[in-house]
Every structure is written in structure tokens, then in C-alpha cells.
Amino acid sequence: MRFTPLVEEYRGGVLENVHYGAVSVVDEQGRILYRAGDPEHMTFLRSAAKPFQAIPGMKRRIDRVYGLSPEEAALFAASHRGEDYHIAALESILQKTGVCEDQLYCCMTYPLNEEAKAQRQRAHEPKRRIFHNCSGKHAGLLALSKHMGWDEQTYYLPEHPVQREIIGTMAEFAEVPAASIPLGVDGCGLPIFALPLHKIGLSYLKLACPDLIPDPETRKAAAVIASLMNANPDMIADRKFICSALLKDPNLVAKGGAKGVYGIGLRKERLGISLKVSDGSEQVWPCIIASILERIGYGNPATIDRLYALEPNIIVNDGGTEVGLRRAVFTLES
Structure with a gap:
């Protein structure tokens, strides 16, 4: 693993922490234009895979089959934070599709957001x-x-038709043989796959620019899910998380995953960006992504400003006093 320092954090003028990782920027031919660290690093996509896992459903337009709203359909690609509006939309999905909550293979838990979690606990839910x-x-x-008549009890198994379609979809986007993709088990219990970092970038570029996808059904499905993500950014995470902040920019399609992996597709520039923070930190995503966009000369400063506002480079203590700073220290090499 050839990682390079991406972000340094200082406290009282003393270097306190370094976040290592790798960055890759690819063009529409899949060529690596810029890199920091090893663009061949193999990593699991984790939740960054969700837009691609939604493609089989979008091919059948199950949102229309079940009469789902755009906000509800966007949740197919989401890592929602458990806010009230997320839960209301999910309950509506279950009601419209006839899927029972007990059928979901993901475990019972509380929301990710602390206040949303505390709200449910205060209500003794x-x-x-x-x-x-x-x-x-x-x-x-x-x-x-359910729509396809496939077994609903085993949808989480790798050999299930829906999972076979998903791995085929990922192979199609990444331009690699399906048999070559390592499989694991995600936190929610579903199969998850690993790709070289630059192939994640290529996949996100195709999500942003579906004209690069040869198969017409996949092309249409990619356009649908990407459009849903951009039109409903707060459904993908929440109003204060980086995925939603990036998706407010109609030029970008973006999604992060656990353990520090992130993918972004740029429509106008026709570029794919991927990154991995080796210690799994998500807190430094805004610093890294804002720096990448600055260094490639990205033309929408409002998006960059939104990232810095989300997670300022000034470090404060528990009382809000400024005590240090973080800064991106990597170079994008051609």
C-alpha cells in the first residue's frame, strides 16, 4: 500500500496527526491524469457502491412500478442519517411496495445522527x-x-439474482471481469466489492456522464439514479453531510463509503475522482476534496466554499476556542 500524506493537523503549532491515503483523477478513457499515492490501491467501495447497487432497480423503473416519489426513490442510493424526513419516506416506501420492515436484512439500530438518535431514545423507541x-x-x-418474482428471503446472498446483477453492473462500469472483483460482506450484511482506486473514479465518471456507457438500459438507469441524487441531495445523507453538500452542485455526482473511500464524477470536465483515507477518517474528506477541486481548477467556487464551511480547516476545542488547524499537503502528480 503506497499511501502518501494527504492532511496534516496541528495543535499549538505542533504537528499532532497525519492522515495518509491516495487520490486518483481519471479521464473518459480511464487514463490516470493525476495521482497522489497509489491509484492502483484496491479498496472496498462500501457505501460508495450504493448508486451502482441501485442500477438493476432503475433498469426496471421500480420507482414507477410502485408509485414512489423522487425523494423516496433517492433513498435507494442513500446512506441516510435517520432524520424524521428520512424515516417518513422509508415508511412510505414500505407501505407502497408491500415490503415488511422485518424482511430487511440490515440490523436493528438507532439513527446515525446523534440528535436523531437521542430523539428516539428520549421517546423510549x-x-x-x-x-x-x-x-x-x-x-x-x-x-x-418482489417485482421480478425472485426469492425475497435470500436477496442478501451472493448467488441471488439481484446480487449477481449488481456485481455484473459494477464490472460493466469499472471495465473489469466480474470474476476478478474481490467480494466481502458489508456492514449491513450485503455483498460488497473491491476495485482499484482509479476504477472507482472511472465508474463515477460514467455515472456522471452516462453517454460513456455502451449498453442503453444501463445508460438510462445511470442517468435516472444520478438525477435522483442531485435532485434530492438531503435524502442521500442529510443537510449537514458532505455527500449532500456535493450533490447540491448539478455538475457533480458523489458518494462516500465507510473507511474513508469516496467517488466523484464531474460532468462538464468529464473527470472521475476517487480517494481513500487510509485510517478511514471521514472528517478530512471536505479538506481533501476541496483541495482536489482547487488544484484541478474547478470552476464552481461555491461548492468549494460549501465544503470548507462544512468542516473548517480551523480546529477548535470543546468550548469553541481555536486551538489548531488542518491543511491538505498532497501534490497531484501528472
């Missing part, structure tokens, strides 16, 4: 499967299985 940040994805796969 039990843990629920739809509080899980992956429950929208699970509901979508169950709804597709």
Missing part, C-alpha cells in the same frame, strides 16, 4: 431496521426482487 443508514438500499432490492 426501540431500535428499528429502517433506522439503519442502508435501509433504503435494502428496501429497493427487496422491492425489485
